[in-house]
Amino acid sequence: MKKLINDPANVVTETLEGFSSAHADLVTVHLDPDYVVRADAPVQGKVGVVSGGGSGHEPLHAGFVGLGMLDAAVPGPVFTSPTPDPILEATKAVDGGAGVLHIVKNYTGDVLNFETAAEMAELEEITVRSVVVNDDVAVEDSTFTAGRRGVGGTVLVEKIAGAAAERGDDLDAVTAVAEKVIGQVRSMGVALTACTVPHAGKPSFDLGEDEIEIGIGIHGEPGRHRIPMAGADEITDRLLDPILADLEVDSGSVLLFVNGMGGTPESELYIVYRHARERLEQAGLTVARSLVGNYITSLEMQGCSITVLVLDDELTELWDAPVNTVALRRGV
């Protein structure tokens, strides 16, 4: 295993220490328990938006803390859910009196621990709502999941719900717009290589020299099928076809998000984007907004995911709203 780390046990703490000193203008990092809040938290009268989950998917979630997106992020150990305790602390730290929305990716541990934290927060008189993101069309149930997994769509839910909270929507309205995004977003990913969890020291799974995994999960969970290495356009088709079949739209505007898994050059993401866009346009859709880059990763895994969100005027306006985070910055 070759990684730029010291003791594998300290990976998350040392990452957060570096992140904290590099971005003190935007965020405040708390250690033990670990959580990251925007520098001006709590914002009085504003709905707090909190997400979290296992580490190893950076910039998700800490990179999305700031004006117009998350109020707090709760990073667990690598590929492991945070416990209820830091989720509760983060929830309390960002409660500005208007309630808090938890955005949870659909993994059993995350769902359970966010639920427990929400119950504990209610005991402290904080109103909490939760939404569960489950945009991955690859498989129905999976290693760590009952139902579909939450993947790339999470980034879009965080951006759009965060914008709704920032403009002053109340907790019901922020929750409703998050649910709307979840209802209209679908994703699927591919792995060209496996990734290695630091404390495990060896790759999470084996992929042959000439083999790729279609429908991979963000922790290396099995996908739909393994196929021989193919051209980018063919791989793109194999990701997009199930998304389009599931969305059942044939007109209107969409946001196309091509996400790198962490170890893939940006140039390759644009090659995938190019064909995905052509395909969407052939299907009668207008690609009105785009996002291309590493936003929800699996350590150093090579591969990508494609996410399509069906837009309407409200979602487009919230997508375009100002955002000021480490990983996404616009209009400020």
Place this chain on the structure above:
Amino acid sequence: MKKLINDPANVVTETLEGFSSAHADLVTVHLDPDYVVRADAPVQGKVGVVSGGGSGHEPLHAGFVGLGMLDAAVPGPVFTSPTPDPILEATKAVDGGAGVLHIVKNYTGDVLNFETAAEMAELEEITVRSVVVNDDVAVEDSTFTAGRRGVGGTVLVEKIAGAAAERGDDLDAVTAVAEKVIGQVRSMGVALTACTVPHAGKPSFDLGEDEIEIGIGIHGEPGRHRIPMAGADEITDRLLDPILADLEVDSGSVLLFVNGMGGTPESELYIVYRHARERLEQAGLTVARSLVGNYITSLEMQGCSITVLVLDDELTELWDAPVNTVALRRGV
């Protein structure tokens, strides 16, 4: 070779096609010859700032085209200099009557082809100045270089010279500030793995399972020495010591830039940043500004580079100035 590409011969064109449609709000992409200009080029009365070089280092340079940074980028084939022709076309396309600055990384092919393009532009009555970035302290001469190589410092030269041009400085002043950055910036990199050029189909060099290359170039050119895999703090010391020895500063403010080579998780970059920052502070320096992420890459290479720029009030102000590009966006 596993890559998300179609025909290796079309990698640059298909990347640019994807980039063009994803970012039409910011840039205009010309194909054959290939160059990228900001959407509102030429800006009348403003100095044009142009850079370029081999592809495979994305987001450099096309990701830095836009308000407050580059007016044009000229991408060559992967790891290969662009010819004079597209450099000339880009220079003409961004000439707003105040002259054009060429920012050139110190590689023999780049220097030669930008020189030829500048001479051709002068024949068309465009005043061109050139600066050559040579911030890599690892080696004096190298495979493609007489003198030091241009690496991470290039990003900072482009940002700061771009800001000077944007605020209305004339060609002499923009050139002078670019030269000042070049005089005060130093870098060094490490490779944990090699990268594979698409049309070559095999890794550019061989690194043992337990071996890393200290002082690597951005095209996989040899560095200073190979050592056994070590901890992040020790590797960081081996990059930072030569930088500090060369800069000879022991007080004042610096910008610390930890750059990913393309295949390294963001978390590892923050672990390197953490220790580099501690070391700079121990050396009496204040880390006043920071940049962490993949900004000048070597395809899917795992590794990073560290860049230190000695700041003064002028450079800090220009660093902080608004910028609106695909890869760097702030204050707009």
